[in-house]
Amino acid sequence: MPTFNNMKDLMKAMQKKADQASGNVSLKDLLNDQFIKKHSDFDRAQDFFDKAPFTLDSEDDFEKIEMSVKDGYVRDHFKFQTWDEMITAAGKEYVAKFFK
Template identity: 35%
Template sequence: MSFDDLLMELKGQKSAQEESGRIALDKLLNGSFMRKHSSFASFQDFLENGNFQAETQEELNKIPDELLDRHVSRQTDFKDWKTMLEQANADYAANNG
């Protein structure tokens, strides 16, 4: 499955996720957010740089937190994955609220 397929899958889940208060990753970690907080143009580029292969949300969840935290710390403005997601959520809410 390509990253575009993953985005389509996440978009298909969009309404259920947004209704439950969760926003799809493609909306949170969009190109603008990634360019602002890292040297990457996309979340997919960020994952590939860390040698992570995650084509679905489930695969992303299987990446050990310590590995993802280390990559986030080295390659973004954030200290860890949780902080990055929190900022992405805050930015999304500010721009779409």
């Protein structure tokens, strides 16, 4: 059975990982090679970005893209139906890595 000190250390470690996971995450960090390979017909994240029917050079570029275009790209190449569904799944996987 864990002692109080071990439990306290465990809680500190978990809080540190939660703090790390709660910051802003770039799209390229969320949609990394492992996620892309697991959930799409692409082998690498770079393929996803290179073949996209839109430009993702900046946040401004991203904001200008119609959601229907993003959703269509996701539906055509991923196991998800919408962009938001894909991003939610990527976020969950990203955060889960901190707690392994």
